[in-house]
Amino acid sequence: MTQAAPLTMGQQFGRRSWAEPWKIKMVEPLRMISRQERQAALSEAGYNTFLLRSDDVYIDLLTDSGTSAMSDRQWAGMMLGDEAYAGSRNYYNLESAIQSYYGYKYIVPTHQGRGAEHLISQAAIKPGQFVPGNMYFTTTRLHQELAGGVFVDVIIDEAHDSASLHPFKGDIDLDKLTALIERVGADKIAYVSLAGTVNMAGGQPVSMANVKALRGLCDRYGIKIYLDATRMAENAFFIQEQEDGYASTPIAAILREFCSYTDAAWMSAKKDSLVNIGGWLAVNDWDLFEELRNLVVVYEGLHTYGGLAGRDMEAMAIGIAESVQDDHIHARVGQVRYLGALLTAWDIPIVQPVGGHAIFLDARRFYPHIPQAQFPAQTLAAELYLDSGIRSMERGVVSAGRNKETGDHYYPRLELTRLTIPRRVYTQAHMDVVAEAVKTVYDARERTRGLRMVYEPKYLRFFQARFERLE
Secondary structure, eight states, X not given: OOOOOOOOHHHHHTSOOOOOSOOOOOOOOOOOOOHHHHHHHHHHTTTOGGGSOGGGOSEEOSOSSSOSOOOHHHHHHHTTOOOOSSSOHHHHHHHHHHHHHTOOSEEEEESSHHHHHHHHHHHHOOTTOEEEESSOOHHHHHHHHHTTOEXXXXXXXXXXXXXXXXXXXXXXXXXXXXHHHHHHOGGGBOOEEEESSBTTTTSBOXXXXXXXXXXXXXXXXXXXXXXXXXXXXXXXXHHHHHSTTOTTSOHHHHHHHHHHTSSEEEEETTSTTOOSSOEEEEESOHHHHHHHHHHXXXXXXXXXXXXXXXXXXXXXXXXXXXXXXXXXXXXXXXXXXXXHHHHHHTTOOBOSSOOSSEEEEEHHHHOTTXXXXXXXXXXXXXXXXXXXXXXXXXXXXXXXXXXXXXXOBOOOSOXXXXXXXXTTSOOHHHHHHHHHHHHHHHHTGGGOOOEEEEEOOSSOGGGTOEEEEOO
């Protein structure tokens, strides 16, 4: 097997290297515990990386949710928190930022994206209605199902092929969607659930052409489009880079145009918006807004704070503006691509093209001898931690859950282990360490055995399930 030397960014992209558009002002020490200690920690956690203590983790790539580094301006904004229970000035700053950069009229803050998913599902889904979307996301689908909805995957087929180089694997297959509408009737469609940079497909983007065409199709049938805008700034980057007519358009303008083709959006601001907590719902329909701001009082808090402190809303408002700066988003995706290029040079199977927020290792190709029923992606996450203290997460059969009617596992075509890169946290040297660790685990793959599940919670089992090694 060819072993290439690590590439600089300049070597990858055929030009001089560039650096991150920030400098480090504060550091947090990292600690590597011994392999024996890692084995003990992994056993105690039931081979589930979510159950590891962060003190036992060296490089934490579990998620990019709430793990980004805030800027000096965001920290300064935290000191301007208006902690009034009602009518905090920070709410109005947040409202203005969302209206300016995303373009929606009415804003409801929530404590995080999951709270927003719950509210929109309760307000917009009637029991028995179908919710077509471009591949499921775990918490989104659960909230839709708890509201009585039935999720239907209408993403293009290329999204389920980790080796496909289609540039917009997040696109909705309009023929699949039309067939569903014709089969069940437009009144049985709650809304189209559209996600940017589709997480479960490997962070794959949606094209502007696709959302425009989707808008035309939904207008013909009178169906709403609700957007998961969690990583839409990253999605805008791929449109700018790969779609005709957008090369000279700023990220902020691309984001605003994309949102204009949708009717509402929800967001986990813990990703693109560079904060540790927070989310929001934004809609254009007054009646839906009225329902949502009534529900938010029941589940989250008053409609002018939604479960958030004033200081968190201020940091979010500032983070929204920072997230759409072109140099920021180019560096953010560039770091992910740097790691992807290292792994690709060593012929390590990953989802291609590299997405916006993470590298997704293809565990089925990594461990072809481990059947899905023995959880190869979970196994890979455990082995990577054991080797180097790097925490990743499973995105395969464990995340997919079970069929409620048959009790059988869902077996998705994609069995992935996600290396999620927090924003503005790790350096290029950390990415080198990660790549070398993955290669070490890959070189030992034939000796690796799978896992069996010994504890399974009722909901979202990937968070808390426990496993043990198979002999």
